Amino acid sequence: MELRILGWESKGLRCPDAELSFNPSDRTDFIQMNNGTGKTTTLLLLQIALTGVRDVSKITDGMQGDEKDLERSAHDLINEKSEKGTFKLHTKISGDEYTFELDISKARYGMDTIKIKTTAPNMNDRGMNAGWHPPEEAKVYLSLNFVQVFVFNGEKAAKLFTANDSAKKTIDTLCQFNILDESKGYVDKYVTEVGELNNTGAGAQGTETRLRNRRTQYTDRLLVVIEECKVEKKAITTKDHEIKKIEEWYKNEINKEKKRKDFQEKHDKDIKENTETMLAGQRLFYEQLINPMKMHKAIKKRLLTFKENLTKCKLPEDVASQWFDELSELDNCICGTPIGPKEKKSILATKKDYLDDEVSGILNSIKNNIGNHANTNSQLSDSLKAIMDKDKQALTLTTKYDRFIASLGEKDEKFKKDYEKVGKLKLEVEQHEVLVKEYEAPGDVDDLRHMTDSDELLCIKTISNICDELKKQIDEISRTTNLRNASSCFSEIIDETRKYASNKIHAGIVNSVQNDIDKILKDAKPPIKIIDIKNKINLNRSKISSGQQLSTAYIFILSALKYSELKVPFIVDSPCGAIDDVKRVAIAKTLPLVTEQFITFITPTERDYFANPIKDITKGKCSYTTIFWLDEDVIRWIKNNNISKKELTLKENWGMVKGYKGFEVFNLADKSNR
Amino acid sequence: MALNNEIHEALEKICIEKNIGENTRKKIKDYLDLLSIGGMNKSETDTRIQNILEGMQNGA
Numbered sequence: 001m002e003l004r005i006l007g008w009e010s011k012g013l014r015c016p017d018a019e020l021s022f023n024p025s026d027r028t029d030f031i032q033m034n035n036g037t038g039k040t041t042t043l044l045l046l047q048i049a050l051t052g053v054r055d056v057s058k059i060t061d062g063m064q065g066d067e068k069d070l071e072r073s074a075h076d077l078i079n080e081k082s083e084k085g086t087f088k089l090h091t092k093i094s095g096d097e098y099t100f101e102l103d104i105s106k107a108r109y110g111m112d113t114i115k116i117k118t119t120a121p122n123m124n125d126r127g128m129n130a131g132w133h134p135p136e137e138a139k140v141y142l143s144l145n146f147v148q149v150f151v152f153n154g155e156k157a158a159k160l161f162t163a164n165d166s167a168k169k170t171i172d173t174l175c176q177f178n179i180l181d182e183s184k185g186y187v188d189k190y191v192t193e194v195g196e197l198n199n200t201g202a203g204a205q206g207t208e209t210r211l212r213n214r215r216t217q218y219t220d221r222l223l224v225v226i227e228e229c230k231v232e233k234k235a236i237t238t239k240d241h242e243i244k245k246i247e248e249w250y251k252n253e254i255n256k257e258k259k260r261k262d263f264q265e266k267h268d269k270d271i272k273e274n275t276e277t278m279l280a281g282q283r284l285f286y287e288q289l290i291n292p293m294k295m296h297k298a299i300k301k302r303l304l305t306f307k308e309n310l311t312k313c314k315l316p317e318d319v320a321s322q323w324f325d326e327l328s329e330l331d332n333c334i335c336g337t338p339i340g341p342k343e344k345k346s347i348l349a350t351k352k353d354y355l356d357d358e359v360s361g362i363l364n365s366i367k368n369n370i371g372n373h374a375n376t377n378s379q380l381s382d383s384l385k386a387i388m389d390k391d392k393q394a395l396t397l398t399t400k401y402d403r404f405i406a407s408l409g410e411k412d413e414k415f416k417k418d419y420e421k422v423g424k425l426k427l428e429v430e431q432h433e434v435l436v437k438e439y440e441a442p443g444d445v446d447d448l449r450h451m452t453d454s455d456e457l458l459c460i461k462t463i464s465n466i467c468d469e470l471k472k473q474i475d476e477i478s479r480t481t482n483l484r485n486a487s488s489c490f491s492e493i494i495d496e497t498r499k500y501a502s503n504k505i506h507a508g509i510v511n512s513v514q515n516d517i518d519k520i521l522k523d524a525k526p527p528i529k530i531i532d533i534k535n536k537i538n539l540n541r542s543k544i545s546s547g548q549q550l551s552t553a554y555i556f557i558l559s560a561l562k563y564s565e566l567k568v569p570f571i572v573d574s575p576c577g578a579i580d581d582v583k584r585v586a587i588a589k590t591l592p593l594v595t596e597q598f599i600t601f602i603t604p605t606e607r608d609y610f611a612n613p614i615k616d617i618t619k620g621k622c623s624y625t626t627i628f629w630l631d632e633d634v635i636r637w638i639k640n641n642n643i644s645k646k647e648l649t650l651k652e653n654w655g656m657v658k659g660y661k662g663f664e665v666f667n668l669a670d671k672s673n674r
Numbered sequence: 675m676a677l678n679n680e681i682h683e684a685l686e687k688i689c690i691e692k693n694i695g696e697n698t699r700k701k702i703k704d705y706l707d708l709l710s711i712g713g714m715n716k717s718e719t720d721t722r723i724q725n726i727l728e729g730m731q732n733g734a
Contacts (some may be wrong), residue, residue: 001713137711176678179710186709190723486727493688494701501684508680 001138002567004092004597008049012085013077014041016627016654021090027618028598030611032626032663039601040153041077043573047151049089051144052132054114058144072355075106075111083107093138100132139238139567145169149557151571160305160537160553168535173244174560175505180494191487195480208477215470221454226379229439229460239425246418247658253408253415260408267401274397284382293373295380300373307370316360323349352643506533512559513552520586521551528552531609550579550588558595569597574606579607588613604666612665624663627656633668641665677703677710698729 007021015038022029033039056074078085082316084105099119108115113423118133134142136512141147149170160170172178254260288294293303296420310316317323326348332338339347355363409415435458443461448469457463510530517528528548529540537556544552561568570591575582588610591598615622628634630653638648638655641662649656659664678679689699705722708714714722 176681176710179677179706183706183709184717187723187727190720191727193720216697340706482731483727486730489692489730490702490726493692493694496688497681497684500688503678505678591726646728669690 001141002092002094003138003141003569004567005046005569005571005592005599006090006092006097008042008046009088010042010045010085011087012079012082013045013087014038014079016629016656017651018627018654019657020625022599022623024092024479026621026623027596028600028614028622030614030622030624030663031601032214032604032607032624032666033601034603034628036084037627037629039573041434042601043151043153043571044077045087046089046104046571047144047147048114049087049116050091050147050151051142052100052116052134054116056114059148073670074104074135078104078106093135096122096135098134099668100134100154135661141173141568143169143173146173149174150568152560153573154550154554154575160547160556161539162536171533171560173503174557175509175641177498177502181499184491184494187487187490191453191480191483194483196416205481208474208481211470211474211477215474217454218463218467218470221457222460222467225439225458225460225463229436232435232439236429236436239429242428243422243425246422249418250405251410261402263404267397267404270397271275271394274390274393278387278394281383281387281390283385285380288378288383289378291373291376293370294376294378297378300376300378303370304374307367310367316355316363318358320355321351321354321356323353324348330511336429388491415438416644451464478667502534509533509556509560513556513563516555516559517552520555520583520590521548524548530556539541550576551583552590554587558590561595567596569599570595573601575600575602576606585613589617592618602667623658624660624662625658626663626666627654628666628668629653630655637666637668677706679714681706693733694730698726700729701726 004024005022006024009018011017011018020031031039032149044059047054053059054074056077084103084107086104087102089100089102091100091164097120101117101119103115104113105115106113112297115130116132118129118131120129120133144278146169150563169178172181254264324347327333328337328339328344333343337343338608405419406416409419425523438458439460439621441459441461443465444459447459447462448465451469452462454463454466457466510533514530521528524544526541526543530552531538531540533556537552539552558570575591576587579587584606592614598614611622630650634655638657643662644655647657647659647662649658657666677709685703685706686699689702700716701722705726708722
């Protein structure tokens with residue numbers, strides 16, 4: 001992520017109504033302002049615009065050190081004489097320009113006091129959106145904790161040396177451990193969502209075990225019924241074979257005598273004819289059964305009366321809705337009344353109360369069918385009687401044949417026994433067949449839905465379907481369980497990665513920072529050594545000067561930013577704090593080399609040993625702006641120093657000089673110190 | 675800006691220790707890199723996570 005500040009505009013706020021724009025090729029932008037000119041307000045506004053945080057107290061909490069000197073509300077950001085103010089921050093984020101506009105009003109309260117608007121070329125609604133909308137990839141680096149790493153008051157750098165959440169978060173963000181934490185969060189969220197979707201949240205493992213046990217019962221039962229079915233089928237085959245063998249013997253016995261053979265042939269013929277006649281009778285019976293006009297004469301009479309009544313009522317023709325369609329198209333009604341738009345609307349509204357095409361069609365079909373069968377007489381009882389006669393005939397034929405067969409073995413005990421055995425075997429085969437039919441029946445939907453107890457089931461297909469259904473349920477739960485296990489494994493990997501990497505990264509940063517400290521703070525006695533940076537910067541010395549602390553903080557932040565390859569500007573108010581002049585030069589020589597944009601608010605007293613070395617090291621790639629409140633001393637200073645109009649902006653109560661000349665010669669302390 | 679080298683190296687080492695296959699290792703690395711760059715929508719994030727977790731289950 002690369003962030004560059006292009007400039008800002010402020011109006012009606014507790015800082016001058018300035019418009020600043022920075023040249024992209026400049027490495028350092030100096031803004032020279034005396035105390036009381038609105039530096040802190042500007043720093044606050046920059047942080048609100050960069051983070052989208054509208055709670056000013058949150059920002060001031062992070063900005064201040066030990067002293068409570070920043071207690072201010074959003075209303076305090078507005079000029080005493082104004083009712084509202086605006087602040088526009090122009091930025092370039094990863095190549096695209098984004099403007100964050102703050103609208104602050106004394107007429108609004110709480111979080112509504114500050115309204116934010118984002119303008120960017122790729123946004124909907126003509127490039128403008130209410131709210132704070134930086135690109136997604138930048139959000140993680142525009143958190144308040146992180147922004148306060150690179151936008152801060154140099155005098156308040158001590159927080160990195162005390163164990164607090166802010167120091168830890170800053171160090172984690174600089175080391176990119178926040179990405180690792182985020183990755184775990186997303187994985188947890190994904191697994192929870194999948195669990196909710198499959199209804200397999202907490203307790204899924206217990207449910208899975210129960211389902212697996214249940215499936216085992218059904219699969220065991222399935223094996224049993226398949227085996228039972230095989231046994232039944234085998235019994236049928238064996239018994240059929242035995243029956244066939246005995247019947248073969250009958251045939252041989254019958255064929256031995258012509259008289260017996262003739263009887264057999266006649267019997268076969270009679271049975272065949274009787275069966276065919278019975279089937280024809282059954283077909284006729286069914287045909288009449290499904291036709292109410294043929295079922296019974298009383299029903300037929302009533303249906304004919306129904307048809308006559310429909311005709312008398314002129315149904316369905318006269319109440320068909322299409323009649324209203326046709327009527328609505330006429331110029332005059334059948335009563336002669338002219339049909340205008342109002343009448344037409346009324347006619348069409350009436351249409352819905354009459355019969356539509358579908359109902360009319362059904363009524364017409366009923367009428368036609370009744371008419372077509374008006375002359376048909378019912379043959380239902382005759383058909384039934386014919387079937388019963390043929391059934392009786394079949395029984396007679398069977399009895400006659402049984403007697404014939406029995407007569408064959410009247411004097412043969414073995415034949416008699418075999419004959420009885422065939423009867424018994426046929427009965428048994430029938431019973432086996434009933435069972436096989438149950439085993440091989442199509443699956444029962446109710447048994448599947450209710451998952452009938454496995455012991456009560458015989459149908460192979462039903463049991464198999466239940467097994468499949470249970471497997472499906474187990475698979476769904478099992479998928480979530482496996483996902484949970486994989487998610488735990490992922491978290492372990494990330495935690496261990498962080499632990500392992502943190503040792504190296506911390507060591508790398510410590511080493512890099514230590515090298516710079518050794519160069520810049522070489523005069524420190526005893527030498528300043530960093531012990532670790534686990535949750536804060538731990539030094540070998542409990543007491544160091546504020547100047548040494550500031551130098552160490554700068555060196556730490558810049559080394560860490562370099563380490564994480566982030567390109568962000570470094571925006572610092574009072575960059576020198578209490579550092580002595582020698583160290584100012586040393587810091588000044590380092591800062592522009594490690595950041596591509598260094599924006600700093602300085603006072604004239606900080607200028608000489610800080611700004612000039614930076615000018616040298618950047619080979620003049622700097623911008624200079626001096627901002628001041630207008631008074632007689634300032635006007636005199638402008639005249640005395642021949643500040644050209646081109647470089648000067650003068651407003652009602654403040655002024656601004658652009659360029660190095662004005663910057664270099666500005667020597668007025670703030671009014672309270674003159 | 676992708677993740678720094680130290681995290682990549684640590685991730686590779688831990689994944690190997692945990693017998694995570696090369697394919698899944700790459701998927702985890704890509705996922706973390708994209709997360710650090712940002713701009714992944716929910717659907718893409720979910721798909722990448724799903725692939726990683728499935729890869730871890732299958733030992734890929």
